[in-house]
Amino acid sequence: MAEDNKIKAEQIKAEANSLFAEKRFSDAIEKYTAAIDLNPVSTYYSNRAFCHLKLENYGYAITDAESALELDPALTKANYRRATANMALGKFKEALKDLRVVSKRAPGDKDAKAKLDECAKIVKRIEFEKAIEADNDIPSVADSLDITTINVEDSYEGPRINEETNEIDADFVNHMVQQFKDQKKLHKKYAFMILLAVRKMMMEAPSLIDIPVPKDGKLTVCGDVHGQFYDFINIFTFNGYPSSNHAYLFNGDFVDRGSFSLEVILTLFAYKCLFPDRLFLARGNHETDNMNKVYGFEGEVKAKYSDMMFKLFSETFNALPLAHVIEHKILVVHGGLFSRDDVTLDDIRKIDRLALRQPPNDGLMCELLWSDPQPELGRGASKRGVGVQFGPDVTKNFLERNNLDMLIRSHEVKEDGYVIEHDGKCVTVFSAPNYW
Known part of the structure; x- marks a missing residue:
């Protein structure tokens, strides 16, 4: 029975992948969920997290990415998807941790490296702006601009x-x-x-x-x-x-x-x-x-x-x-x-x-x-x-x-x-x- 569930889950995952390719993300989520119910493997959770990212369901995306990483700590895609969700929520320090993991595991991934650099710059900028605000308000562009x-x-x-x-x-x-x-x-x-x-x-x-x-x-x-x-x-x-x-x-x-x-x-x-x-x-x-x-x-x-x-x-x-x-x-x-x-x-x-x-x-x-x-x-x-x-x-x-x-x-x-x-x-x- 367990082997039958695995086979059936793979078939459903393939259907979900097709729906994802058609940009039918809500329908794909239903299929990935059905596959997870039959055989909860890390890639299904990671794929469902990707769907949730497309729908801006960042909380669900983070939960699915974490479930994937619990099952397979080496699943780099899950780190990347959790980082993307955290960046959208403004949690740049949390995102930076995952992006460093991704960059270390896939040093040739230019997109991951670019996102790592971008996230690191944002973290530094936020810390700098906090330091400025501690002493004084950040000056307004509108007040300083001379048209x-x-x-x-x-x-x-x-x-x-x-x-x-x-x-x-x-x-x-x-x-x-x-x-x-x-x-x-x-x-x-x-x-x-x-x-x-x-x-x-x-x-x-x-x-x-x-x-x-x-x-x-x-x-x-x-x-x-x-x-x-x-x-x-x-x-x-x-x-x-x-x-x-x-x-x-x-x-x-x-x-x-x-x-x-x-x-x-x-x-x-x-x-x-x-x-x-x-x-x-x-x-x-x-x-x-x-x-x-x-x-x-x-x-x-x-x-x-x-x-x-x-x-x-x-x-x-x-x-x-x-x-x-x-x-x-x-x-x-x-x-x-x-x-x-x-x-x-x-x-x-x-x-x-x-x-x-x-x-x-x-x-x-x-x-x-x-x-x-x-x-x-x-x-x-x-x-x-x-x-x-x-x-x-x-x-x-x-x-x-x-x-x-x-x-x-x-x-x-x-x-x-x-x-x-x-x-x-x-x-x-x-x-x-x-x-x-």
Whole structure:
């Protein structure tokens, strides 16, 4: 019987591998789980950990990697996958330990060596910044940046902001969008000007913003777009561009993964300048330094512009609001609800996101950005290793306590772009097609 189980498990693993190749990661997880039930070997756990990484289920990925290493301490892939998950969670010292093991065992692996070097630099930088903060606050890029010293070359043929008025008008935004469609860069001076204008607006905004639906108009809520510029622009092409009677709320995760995150976020920020009361932006878990280091936005900004530009993006992301309430009845947040039953909208309003800067590993701000719904009642440990999973009863109680009708959130890939759960009270919206 044991031998039959091994054979059957190998067959199921092969099915799981095929599903993984098709980027059907949730289906692959089910198959790897079935194989583990028949024959719990290290490679099955390691493969399932890889699937969880793809789905950003970092907590589950770490657990599976550790199970694999308990069975086979020499399984280097498991070390690498645990390191990747820890890096995404900002646990760079833990990741560094595993990456050193990987590099020692596979000295010729250039990708592992590059990730080791990157992680080591991040650890050193964090320690340096802590030392600076102990004596004084880290100086703001926004406060030190003098836009007037940046010259725009005569040879530049892209859109220009009128420097007498500093007004970002419709002609500039339309020209900029076309510039991005043609895969051309916006001049750094104008990128800085957009960033500084949006940062100022966000610094003055509360952590929770009440928004109305335009009279005789509509409001569209969009989920993650993750740097997919052309798919993002298609939202406007098919659904209408932001205007005085068509408001948009983009619910976080504008950047990372896709190759055109910079173009997406600059377009959103430019429309925010053009329609400050019709274009709303919420912070997602990817508008954070740790995720930007691991999933590409930091590298993209540095390659296309500069380290200073990325630091200004980081400061601007720190100022993004955390939640919106539509017409006093629908709460919109990136992740989800809380580990406590007594949270009110006023508690969200009181979150001092400007002081916190980067989301902590627990508490209300963390849970707003990281939590996920679950079908079971009550709460469960987060599959991501941070935040919580909350059931339909938690959603119902929160909405009743705060006199709300519905929760809209994003944060998870959905094949049809959305899913309705918790007796119609919790809607997930995801707006990045062809995500994998």
